[in-house]
Ligand code: IMP
């Protein structure tokens with residue numbers, strides 16, 4: 001059977017407190033203009049739903065579905081969009097919400113694609129950042145936690161599609 005979680009890395013209470021702070025940071029960062037919060041599925045679905053409820057300004061929500069070629073645990077950097085947001089991006093502040101930045105390859109490719117749609121601004125909000133992403137060519141403006149270099153699951157993050165529903169973040173055995 002599947003693997004078991006080894007250790008709780010971020011508890012529900014820690015996550016809730018940090019998401020609240022991020023919401024305040026984001027609210028302050030966008031004093032005007034239209035804000036479109038773009039969640040990268042599937043990993044960001046729980047984070048995004050908690051985060052937008054902590055942002056005190058008007059906003060819209062849409063999603064992106066990207067697929068890396070291959071299904072390994074190692075990122076290939078070859079990304080294609082399976083679902084493209086229907087909302088227009090032009091002239092809007094775009095906040096791309098990602099679960100975790102590992103190598104940064106997925107984000108590099110996505111940001112190239114999104115930049116072509118002429119947004120007013122384009123920023124990244126990642127719940128977790130492993131800081132080994134020497135390949136990421138864009139700054140990660142908002143980061144929840146500087147994560148240890150372990151494989152993490154829960155709060156949206158999966159291992160082979162399991163563990164996404166766990167309300168805290170844990171490392172795998
Ligand atoms: P990158 O392109 O290497 O930055 O890969 C980022 C993607 O890999 C994330 O959106 C996750 O889907 C996945 N990923 C990277 N590290 C982890 C982890 O520790 N747990 C679960 N998924 C991860």
Ligand code: MG
Pocket residue numbers: 043158
């Ligand atoms: Mg994943």
